[in-house]
Amino acid sequence: LFPDLILFGATIMPELPDVELERRYFERTALSEPIAKTKLVEPALLYHTAAQSLYQNLTHHHFTGGRRHGKYLFARLDNDRWLVLHFGMTGSLACFECAGCQPDYTALLLEFDNDKCLAYLSQRKLGKIGIVTSPETLIEERDLGPDALAISSDAFKTRITQGAGGIKSWLMNQSHLAGIGNIYGDEILFQAKLHPRCAVKQLSEADIARLDDKRRHVLELAIDRTADPQQLPRTWLLPHREQKHIDCPRCGGAIRKTKINGRTTLYCPACQHEQA
Numbered sequence: 001l002f003p004d005l006i007l008f009g010a011t012i013m014p015e016l017p018d019v020e021l022e023r024r025y026f027e028r029t030a031l032s033e034p035i036a037k038t039k040l041v042e043p044a045l046l047y048h049t050a051a052q053s054l055y056q057n058l059t060h061h062h063f064t065g066g067r068r069h070g071k072y073l074f075a076r077l078d079n080d081r082w083l084v085l086h087f088g089m090t091g092s093l094a095c096f097e098c099a100g101c102q103p104d105y106t107a108l109l110l111e112f113d114n115d116k117c118l119a120y121l122s123q124r125k126l127g128k129i130g131i132v133t134s135p136e137t138l139i140e141e142r143d144l145g146p147d148a149l150a151i152s153s154d155a156f157k158t159r160i161t162q163g164a165g166g167i168k169s170w171l172m173n174q175s176h177l178a179g180i181g182n183i184y185g186d187e188i189l190f191q192a193k194l195h196p197r198c199a200v201k202q203l204s205e206a207d208i209a210r211l212d213d214k215r216r217h218v219l220e221l222a223i224d225r226t227a228d229p230q231q232l233p234r235t236w237l238l239p240h241r242e243q244k245h246i247d248c249p250r251c252g253g254a255i256r257k258t259k260i261n262g263r264t265t266l267y268c269p270a271c272q273h274e275q276a
């Protein structure tokens, strides 16, 4: 009944590529048609918005476009407001034709005039739903840095040159750069051959150039391959993450696990050096 649910259901912690795919999915399925009915199933997910305001801004209005910044999806409405969605853990969108149906884990359900429905699913109930006057308002409120994919190479280099602390923490901090989380942080560092605890201050110009190059490459290719680990190159770390013992796809040595910011960090001690 809900074939689309399988499409994006596998992502545990959505990062930039996952949310970009949600944005594209949203734009393919939800634009133009007036919203006939709004049902907020999980009011606990409301972000700086009263339920009444959510209903008023959605019902009898329609979406005119989508935008993504980091891990946030913004859906523009015809009344100059934006519906903002953050996917938290295991969040996703599902469009289906079945008026009156409500898939499991639905947090917000929109029924359009043509009987199509759009559900925002949140299995762990850790997402956010809100109405904002502009994406910029939320970006400022949440102190989000530039989008990790949209940022230019020059701006990225300037930002990281002013940074401090360990490189993995730096990359994952949403106020430095918005969109990179644990899994893509590991992948970018693996491909840039940088140790996750490498001090940002110690990075050479060549390190930074490699990092910038891999940031773009990893995010772009991941989006291109629908963020499905099994469709990503076998030379990447990502398709092997779920295995108990991982051999480095580059040198064949053992991949090591450590904790950074409470998250399991994977790296190859042979390929990824602390300092150049």
Ligand SMILES: [Zn+2]
Residues within 6 Å of the ligand: 248, 249, 250, 251, 252, 253, 268, 269, 270, 271, 272
């Ligand atoms: Zn290696």
